[in-house]
Amino acid sequence: MDALFDVRNNFYLGAFQQCINEAQKAKCKTDEEKALKDSFLYRAYIGLNKYSIPLGEIDADGGGSTALRAIHRFAVFMSSPEKRSAVVEEVANELESKKHSDNELFLLISALIFMHEERVEDALRVLNRAPPDSLECAALRVQCLLKLCRGDLAAKEVKRMQETDEDATITQLAQAWLNMAMGRDKLKDAFYIYQEMLDKYGATPLLLTSQAACLIMQQKYEEAEKLLLSAQERDPNNADVLVALFAVSQFLGKPIEMSSRYMNQLKQDHPMHRRVTNKQLVGAAFGVSVQQMREGRPSHNFPMPPPVI
Structure with a gap:
């Protein structure tokens, strides 16, 4: 029996406090x-934006642990915008020297840092070094490939994940992401995957927001809004919920004050979110997103489920 099943599962579902409790x-x-448990514990704190815990409990050198050092670095990256460039340079140098290239979590977090910097191809190159049986790295590869509009390669990656463990939550999530990217009839399949997880494990902001995205792509805006408001009740400051609420308020033609309120909260609570830092994503490109959603096609300007933290 997997002693860390509930720890791992709650983490993948975005139920970070439950993950911490189980850990x-x-x-x-x-x-x-124990090392694996600690890695999920500290990453869950980062998922809750409680960076002081990993920063305070983990030394900069990770106490000799490559995995903990990577987590400390990620906490620095997420909590200190002014240090991001230095962190990215440090990661790039270590990757070039092949240092720690056999450590799965080091590779995963390095790829995450590149993804946050919109360097998707660099992230993919890092993930290609990971062990072939690593489901987390495979799931992140799926997200990279979808961002690069390579659904064909993402489908092959999902198939490999299914061959490794088709029942794993992260494999099911990857299948749902692929279905969302395919759009149209596959959107219902994605919605039902999220629903099965919701029925089995309970509602989380991640699952509710993912379902809402499926509904928006089907032009079911009012149903999507209900799910998003439910997600907001569970986590009022969740960035992905705020972005999706901003989007759905636009689709429904709600008063400008309402959509502005969501965006202002996003700016206040998540000043480094790409919707805040990249003005293009809230400008002309948003109109393209609206049209693509109405046609049942995915849009890279619309929030997809976030990468594994």
Whole structure:
């Protein structure tokens, strides 16, 4: 039996506080299990924007642990915009020297940093170094390929994940992302995948927002808004919920004050979010997103589920 199943599962579903709770009571039998538990614990704190926990409890050198060092670095990257360039340069130098190239979490977090910087091709190159049986790295490869409009390669990646463990939550999520990218009839399939997880594990902002995105692509804006408001009740400051609420308020023709309120909250709580830093994404490109959604086609200007943290 997997002693860390609930820890891992809650993390992938975006239920970060539940992940932390499960990690704190998990009984690990080996040092390897404890290290894995700690990695999910600290990453969950980062997912909650509680950067002070990993920054305060992990030394900059990770106490000799490559994985913990990578997590500390990611916490620095996410919490200190002024240090991001230095962190990216440090990551690039270590990757070039092939240092820690055999550590899965180092590669995963390095790829995440590149993705946050919109360097998707660099992220993909990093992930291609990862062990072939790493479902987390494979899931992030799927997201990279979808961002690069390579749904054909993403489909092959999902198939490989299914061959490794088709029942794993992260494999099911990857299939849902692929279905969303394919659009049209596949949107219902994606919605039902999220619904099955919701019925089995309970509602999380990630699942509700993902379902809402499926509905928006089907022009079911009022139904999407209900799901998003439910997600907001669970996490009022969730960036992806705010972005989606901003979008759906535009689709529904709500008063400008309402959509502005969502965007202003996003700017206040998440000043480094790409919707805030990239003005183009809230300008002319948004009109393109509207048209693509109405045609049942995915848009890279519309929020897809966030990458694994």
